Amino acid sequence: MQLQVAESEVCQVTEEVWNSVLGLGVRREDGGAAAAGQQVTGRIWISGAWEGAVVVCSSAYLARRATAILLQVEPDAATADDIRDAFGELTNIIGGNIKSLLPGPSQLSLPDVCEDPSAQAAPVPAAGIEVVFDCEGQPLRVMVLAEPRRQVT
Amino acid sequence: MRILIVDDSKAMRTIVIRTLRQAGFGTHTLEEAPNGVEALKAIKASPPDLVLSDWNMPDMSGIELLLALRAQGVRVKFGFVTSEGSLEMHKKAMEAGALFLVTKPFTAESLQQALKPVLA
Numbered sequence: 001m002q003l004q005v006a007e008s009e010v011c012q013v014t015e016e017v018w019n020s021v022l023g024l025g026v027r028r029e030d031g032g033a034a035a036a037g038q039q040v041t042g043r044i045w046i047s048g049a050w051e052g053a054v055v056v057c058s059s060a061y062l063a064r065r066a067t068a069i070l071l072q073v074e075p076d077a078a079t080a081d082d083i084r085d086a087f088g089e090l091t092n093i094i095g096g097n098i099k100s101l102l103p104g105p106s107q108l109s110l111p112d113v114c115e116d117p118s119a120q121a122a123p124v125p126a127a128g129i130e131v132v133f134d135c136e137g138q139p140l141r142v143m144v145l146a147e148p149r150r151q152v153t
Numbered sequence: 154m155r156i157l158i159v160d161d162s163k164a165m166r167t168i169v170i171r172t173l174r175q176a177g178f179g180t181h182t183l184e185e186a187p188n189g190v191e192a193l194k195a196i197k198a199s200p201p202d203l204v205l206s207d208w209n210m211p212d213m214s215g216i217e218l219l220l221a222l223r224a225q226g227v228r229v230k231f232g233f234v235t236s237e238g239s240l241e242m243h244k245k246a247m248e249a250g251a252l253f254l255v256t257k258p259f260t261a262e263s264l265q266q267a268l269k270p271v272l273a
Contacts, residue, residue, distance in 0.1 A: 020258040021168070070164040072171075086164040092209065093257045096236025104241050108209055110161075 003127060003146040005101050010131045013097045014142045022069050026133040026140060042091025042113045045149045046099050048106030054095035055143040062138035063087050084113040154181045155201040159192040161210045175261040189213025193221055200229045208235035219249045230271055
């Protein structure tokens with residue numbers, strides 16, 4: 001399955017979503033690597049004319065901050081359920097916009113969100129792209145992986 | 154006027170409500186449903202003036218909700234607020250009876266543009 005979206009398009013979508021939904025700027029880090037440590041990962045699958053996944057991964061700190069902005073609460077007041085909901089929605093918006101750039105017709109799954117207290121940044125498979133950003137000193141990664149759902153880990 | 158916001162994400166319902174207020178629709182009664190099943194019950198019990206629904210939801214998607222309403226003769230005004238804004242989605246939405254489809258991320262201006270003609 002070929003990847004039919006450019007890094008620049010992923011970058012544009014992420015910048016637009018992060019800026020318009022959260023009011024936060026992101027800066028692309030060319031050649032940057034995501035920091036290890038506590039991470040929140042949102043994943044959404046696309047199936048149909050194109051099969052693959054959009055994965056959004058940030059530090060736990062940034063995920064909590066984003067949640068607080070969306071819900072207009074103090075960061076400490078955001079619960080784990082709030083963070084899963086908010087980060088899932090951000091993944092949904094980024095994924096939906098990337099889906100519009102890919103061959104159709106296709107369907108978007110519901111997002112999955114997981115928190116990993118000690119994640120290491122996993123290597124991106126060959127049939128995938130990764131764009132790494134800095135958001136006010138915090139890492140944010142957006143990946144588009146061209147693999148059928150059953151093979152995505 | 155009553156507007157029912159249907160989305161399985163509490164965060165997104167919060168954003169929609171906030172943006173509706175910014176767009177000048179804050180004087181309307183803004184109600185929420187966390188999924189299509191609850192929305193269907195609520196609409197049949199007391200139809201609002203407008204339904205603003207997400208597309209992708211568990212158990213009953215937004216398009217399934219709209220098709221169920223129309224199949225049951227409920228002609229409530231309906232619009233989508235969704236992350237998927239392709240031509241294919243627009244066509245599906247209009248064919249099912251939606252009046253508009255607003256793509257996320259949206260602004261107060263885009264909501265105003267979509268809702269003003271409908272609520273006029």
